[in-house]
Amino acid sequence: MNDEPEQTEEKEETLFAAPPIAEQERMVEAILFASAEPVRLREMEERMPHGCDPAEALVHLRKRYEGRGVRVVKVGDAWAVRTAPDLAFLMQKETVEERKLSRAAVETLAIIAYHQPVTRAEIEEIRGVAVSRGTIDQLLEMEWIRFGRRRMTPGRPVTFVVTQEFLDQFSLESARDLPGLKELRAAGLLDSRPLPGAGSDDDEEGEEDEAQTGQSELFED
């Protein structure tokens, strides 16, 4: 910037004077920004008006971008604008993908919800098949189930219970709000056909009393 007056002093050069260095800096900035590849000094010179000194403009430009979100960097013998390395994390975008829980996981979760506290052996007995470690781990990781008290039986097996997170997820005040078998049957949920959906919701409400009885059967403590 200090050199500017010197340049304009020379009279001969005023006719074809190179633009002031601040202007040259703008030009280099625009060229580096828009170019699809790093740009060599020679090429900048060719593209800029006669008499420009891109090397000097670059010195200024580099300084200007020091500590900024992007930097002017040398790539081989060419120049480019690049994101500051400490901000690389901004170039990631987290996308959340929602997937349906597997059938094994849903069944295991259902059994825990209806029979809690329940041991793994009991889950397996009810499901009639072994429960894989991965299924339990997944539910634990999702924080839909947690470990309950150990059962006071030989081997003192751990039990599983559902979490507050689970209740929030399914909009339940407590696991006792889950409909019982009778209610499920009344709602057509025991039908092997796929559910029609919303229609059965009305039924459920009408059968609340029955559900109560149904549940007490289920929740033998």
Add this chain to the structure above:
Amino acid sequence: MNDEPEQTEEKEETLFAAPPIAEQERMVEAILFASAEPVRLREMEERMPHGCDPAEALVHLRKRYEGRGVRVVKVGDAWAVRTAPDLAFLMQKETVEERKLSRAAVETLAIIAYHQPVTRAEIEEIRGVAVSRGTIDQLLEMEWIRFGRRRMTPGRPVTFVVTQEFLDQFSLESARDLPGLKELRAAGLLDSRPLPGAGSDDDEEGEEDEAQTGQSELFED
């Protein structure tokens, strides 16, 4: 109950305080520089740490780039970095061959921009000629126009509006910044004024029907 979540939120904020605004400015700078497409505030917010205010950071950033070789520009509800127009002469190498738009396409585009949301029948009424399907298709393909809401009139015709891409293309912050928009509106030239008289109404309706078929063609999947 209601106050509880708020309190915890406040606590969280103090624990994970948003970065200082200067740092946020760097982040916005990096995000905008890295993208060839305008970036929406929402997306910036999603990518930046919790509690950041990209809108405020943008105010600072925009000021910083005033008069520089590149500028921070607003495009609809998104932001982008673009080279200063006065430096276009440096960019000959970057210039992509412009696809020449037909006069029909240019006029149709202008009518959509100034009269949006506008139906095909309305475009035809203004131009006094049928709008060929190719013209609309071309503009849709360039992503300069898109379908707007259906008009709540008999036949529920689709409408057309201009896109963010369009604003970016013509260096417009919003459709309100279209050149001469105010004057045109003041002169009543953007009003829809039906042809006076009953006899002509029939004609119009006939036209609308035709447009209808034309439009439904557009929606073939």
Add this chain to the structure above:
Amino acid sequence: MSDTENLFDSQTVADRLQAEALIVDVDGFEGPLDLLLTLSRSQKVDLRKISVLQLAEQYLAFVDRAKALRIELAADYLVMAAWLAFLKSRLLLPPDPEAEGPSAEDLAEHLAFQLERLQAMREAAAQLMARDRLGRDTFARGISEEVERVRKVTYSASLMDLMQAYARIRTRDEFRPYAFDRTNVFTMEEALDRMRGLIGFAGGWSELTTFLPDGWTADPKRRRSATAATFAASLEMAKQGQIELRQSDTFQPISIRKKT
């Protein structure tokens, strides 16, 4: 006032050339309004003050000349020509107070509005295209950095899924496939074998029920099956002429004896 000038007298060479060009370049025009707009420009007047009458005359003259040159005219042009001819006659004749609908002036005014609006859109389009264009005047980042997508998976299940799953488990037993219960069924073949063996020993009439096998009378299920099978077997044997059947009244016991 320019709109009162006789257009054909005051036509300059350039105007005439333009008029000629209209005919030659007829394909370059898109429609009636387009042509009207071009014609109105040759009047060099404010669109709001154009004489629709003159415009109509020019248009009709154009269509005539174009026809004479055997240039194919789009139906649009002819429709507009007919409409303008009508408008012209309405404008020339004194208004008919009995006539319904819009006056000729209203129609003429609307036409002027349409022309003005089209002209305004033309100018707006030109202004638009003259703006700083991306890729011509302004440029986007040349080396854009890809935003890396980090995928995070969340799992979901609905309360309905949960309840259905539970219901499925708890009622699995109820859904056993139907299997025919053979232990409690006495077949007709078995009954036939049995009766053929026994009938020889029975001298006179004996009740059908006495032919039921041992162990099939206590359990109602077994009894029902054995009775049905034995009855069916007796009918078959009667048909073959081996036995005689007798029943005193409806629902009374059935008796059989060997036919002699």
